[in-house]
Amino acid sequence: MIYNIPFFAVIILIAVGMYAVIFRRNLIKIAIGITIVESAVNLFLITLGYREGGVAPIYTNLPANVVIPGGMVLPVPQALTLTSIVIGVAVLALMLSFVIRIYQYYGTLDSKKVRRLKE
Amino acid sequence: MLETTGGYWSPIVWIVAFIVAFLMAYIMWGMGEKKHAKGEQEKPFLSGQDEPSKEAVHVRAGNIYWGFTETLSGYYDFMKKIHTGIINDYVLWFLGMAAIFFLAIVLPGVIM
Amino acid sequence: MNVDWLLTHSPALLIAIPLLAAFLTPVIDRINKKARDAFVIIVLIIAEIIMIALAWDVFTGSAHIYTMGASNPTATIPSQAAVPIRIVLEVDGMGAFMGLISTTVSLAAGFYSLAFVKKETGQGRYYTLLLLMLVGMLGMEFTGDIFNLFVFLEVLSMASAALIAYRFYYGDAVEGAFKYCVVSSLGALMVLFAIGLLYGQYDLLNMAALAKVIEYTTLDKIALVLLIAAFAMKCGAVPMHMWTPDSYTVAPAPITAMLVAASQASLYALFRICFSLYGLTLDVTTVGIIIIALGLLSMFVGVTMALPQKDIKRLMSYHAVSQTGYMLLGVGVGLYLLGKSDFDTYGMAAMEGGIFHIINHALYKGLLFLTAGAIFYKVKTRNLNEMGGLAHSMKFTTIFFMIGALAIAGIPPFNGFASKLLIYESAYHVSPILSIIAMLVSIITLASFVKVFHSAFMGPPMENAEAGEVPKSMIIGMAILTVGIILFGLFPGWVVSNIVHPAAQALAAQAGYIGSVAGGA
Structure with a gap:
């Protein structure tokens, strides 16, 4: 049971992030919401690779009497998460720079007023 | 030559047929009576008014399909209402469609 | 090497x-x-x-x-x-x-x-x-x-x-x-x-x-x-x-x-x-119906929203949505029939139609957006109400636009017709309603491009626009896609x-x- 808690945290974080993206009207809060969803997905990937009592998957630095490979956590999800974090940083930086420009040209961060393009 | 399940489609044949039909129409048109030389025609009679210039009668884009959009105004009003241009609504549509797909694909398997 | x-x-x-x-x-x-x-x-x-x-x-x-x-x-x-x-x-x-x-x-x-x-x-x-x-x-x-x-x-x-x-x-x-x-x-x-x-x-x-x-x-x-x-x-x-x-x-x-x-x-x-x-x-029937439904909605809503637009690129964007519907319909019909006995005849033809439409659409919609850009380059506006008479000064752009517009509306002998024909025939086999909607959408597509042609290229010349054609490199860009459209239109059998x-x-x-x-x- 205790090892399922991260999965509940993933669901809650996704819900929180989605709430921010859908119901918050401030563009910066929308960007924050996306970052929260992204953290949730990263947590999900990391949790997938965890094994109870597992050690870091470094062959040259293994403690004694570790079963190979059952005693190690999975390395692939960590590689995926690392990639995903890097992408997330780029997305966040790009979105925030858009927000800066939008504030320059519209004078507001309210998503209900940033709608020159519609219909 | 493109074979389809019900027949075939060949653009070359179509172009040849088009040219033949065009030539026939052109010849028939050429055999008609040549009544007027250029410049002889009368000006159109518009209740005694002068004919307005071409610039004044050019229909602008916003008015071209006025009748169509006016007839379907109920549909178009609804469409304008849902195309809000607010980013929150875009995400809501995405989640709503994901929920519909969920109901259609996952739910039948869970219930049965 | x-x-x-x-x-x-x-x-x-x-x-x-x-x-x-x-x-x-x-x-x-x-x-x-x-x-x-x-x-x-x-x-x-x-x-x-x-x-x-x-x-x-x-x-x-x-x-x-x-x-x-x-x-x-x-x-x-x-x-x-x-x-x-x-x-x-x-x-x-x-x-x-x-x-x-x-x-x-x-x-x-x-x-x-x-x-x-x-x-x-x-x-x-x-x-x-x-x-x-x-x-x-x-x-x-x-x-x-x-x-x-x-x-x-x-x-x-x-x-x-x-x-x-x-x-x-x-x-x-x-x-x-x-x-x-x-x-x-x-x-x-x-x-x-x-x-x-x-x-x-x-x-x-x-x-x-x-x-x-x-x-x-x-x-x-x-x-x-x-x-x-x-x-x-x-x-x-x-x-x-x-x-x-x-x-x-x-x-x-x-x-x-x-x-x-x-x-x-x-x-x-x-x-x-x-x-x-x-x-x-996967459950090909359910997923196939979902994709077909998405395709039908895209076709119909896209084209009807395009019709009253006043912004030339916005109008074309809604057409892009509408044309995506054709691809979803064609391949959706293929998915719906996958594994069923009709797949080898109608399902395959529908998929060929949908996939052929992808390359056709990339060519003619790309061309149309490039002509819209050429208009913007000269006129500095995207509003159709403020345009007019561009055919007087931009001969190449006018010809490219006409070819693109006829191709997207599915007028023979251009390439849009061949892929749409394949989709109509095979979708008719699943349900005649699908083909009827697809044809209706084609007609409204033609109507809205007649509107663009009429208001941008016909009529008296504009006074405040720079006269003359766009630079050569832009014409080369448009010509590459036009050549593709004409070749694909003339030899659909070979391409398919x-x-x-x-x-x-x-x-x-x-x-x-x-x-x-x-x-x-």
């Missing part, structure tokens, strides 16, 4: 060359502007040539496999492992077909950009991002690894978002880019979540190896829902299409043409997931049997996709 070596390594080269060139471009930009322009064009031409050679080899022979980082690139499974653990590029008929579209549209957009962005600042970075977009598209289309698909999807989305905001001083360009960025990053996160669900069950990321063991459990179904929703949104299916007109309208015209190809890369991913990853394990049929066959035959990587289905 002989031809065989080039062909073997071409999948990797096609991604590596534009990727390295993208980051060399700002360096060359520092030294000489003309050299940078020439460099970008040469890279695009090289990519096009390699792509044609690779595609020809795939269409006449078999799928190309390339294992990244292996000493022998054709050995997908290392000797000490039971499954593919390296990143594998897999270029089958469908991937090569989509790659052809991406490189051709990028080449046309590259030529067109030379004059179009001449007066803007930051051109070095513009071309960097343009090449990165090409990398993203080719990567999505070539990769056989589902996590790699996500990475290239993000590369494509970020490069596109930055380019949509390229002319940020218009203000609304940044708004369109922000909307695009929010929906595409959320969609990509859903894709990543689905990848996590699949990886958690099967410990696999390779699509062919996954397809071999996938069982269609409840978790697989949830992953399928997320993948379909995300990729359907990225290709602009109604009612998740609203970002499409917003971002297409404000992007520079050559970028809009590339965004059309980018949306089709997402469409490709959608089809790849449905056909090659899940294949017959030699290019489209192998692509449809590659999608339909899941066993071939699995067998080429994972060794036997």
Whole structure:
């Protein structure tokens, strides 16, 4: 049971992030919401690779009497998460720079007023 | 030559047929009576008014399909209402469609 | 360096060359502007040539496999492992077909950009991002690894978002880019979540190896829902299409043409997931009906929203949504019939129609967006009400626009007719209503392009516009796509049997996709 808690945290974080993206009207809060969803997905990937009592998957630095490979956590999800974090940083930086420009040209961060393009 | 399940489609044949039909129409048109030389025609009679210039009668884009959009105004009003241009609504549509797909694909398997 | 070596390594080269060139471009930009322009064009031409050679080899022979980082690139499974653990590029008929579209549209957009962005600042970075977009598209289309698909999807989305905001001083360009960025990053996160669900069950990321063991459990179904929703949104299916007109309208015209190809890369991913990853394990009837319904909605809503638009690029963007509906309808009918007895006749014809329509649409919608850009270049407005009489001064643009408009409306003998004919005939077999709606949409398409032609090109000449034709490089860009339209229109039989049929066959035959990587289905 205790090892399922991260999965509940993933669901809650996704819900929180989605709430921010859908119901918050401030563009910066929308960007924050996306970052929260992204953290949730990263947590999900990391949790997938965890094994109870597992050690870091470094062959040259293994403690004694570790079963190979059952005693190690999975390395692939960590590689995926690392990639995903890097992408997330780029997305966040790009979105925030858009927000800066939008504030320059519209004078507001309210998503209900940033709608020159519609219909 | 493109074979389809019900027949075939060949653009070359179509172009040849088009040219033949065009030539026939052109010849028939050429055999008609040549009544007027250029410049002889009368000006159109518009209740005694002068004919307005071409610039004044050019229909602008916003008015071209006025009748169509006016007839379907109920549909178009609804469409304008849902195309809000607010980013929150875009995400809501995405989640709503994901929920519909969920109901259609996952739910039948869970219930049965 | 002989031809065989080039062909073997071409999948990797096609991604590596534009990727390295993208980051060399700002360096060359520092030294000489003309050299940078020439460099970008040469890279695009090289990519096009390699792509044609690779595609020809795939269409006449078999799928190309390339294992990244292996000493022998054709050995997908290392000797000490039971499954593919390296990143594998897999270029089958469908991937090569989509790659052809991406490189051709990028080449046309590259030529067109030379004059179009001449007066803007930051051109070095513009071309960097343009090449990165090409990398993203080719990567999505070539990769056989589902996590790699996500990475290239993000590369494509970020490069596109930055380019949509390229002319940020218009203000609304940044708004369109922000909307695009929010929906595409959320969609990509859903894709990543689905990848996590699949990886958690099967410990696999390779699509062919996954397809071999996938069982269609409840978790697989949830992953399928997320993948379909995300990729359907990225290709602009109604009612998740609203970002499409917003971002297409404000992007520079050559970028809009590339965004059309980018949306089709997402469409490709959608089809790849449905056909090659899940294949017959999924409930083809339900998923087929969902895709057909999305297609019908996209066709109808897209075209009716296009009709009253006053902004020329916004009108064309709604047509892009509507035309995507044709592809979804054609391939959806194929998916609906997959595994049923009618598949070999009607299902195959529907898929050929849908896939043929992808390349046709990329050619003529790209061309139409480029002509809209040419109009904007001269008139400095996108509002149709303020245009008129452009045919007096822009003869080439007028001819290109007429060809594009007739092709999109499905008027014979242009290419749009051939693919629509295939879709009409085969969709009629599933339900006559589908064909009737498709034909109705075609008629309204013609009506709205008559409106554009009438208000932009006909009538008395404008007083305040610069007279004269657009620069030569823009004409070259448009001419590349026009030549494609005319050739595809005149020889549809050759194109369908030699290019489209192998692509449809590659999608339909899941066993071939699995067998080429994972060794036997």
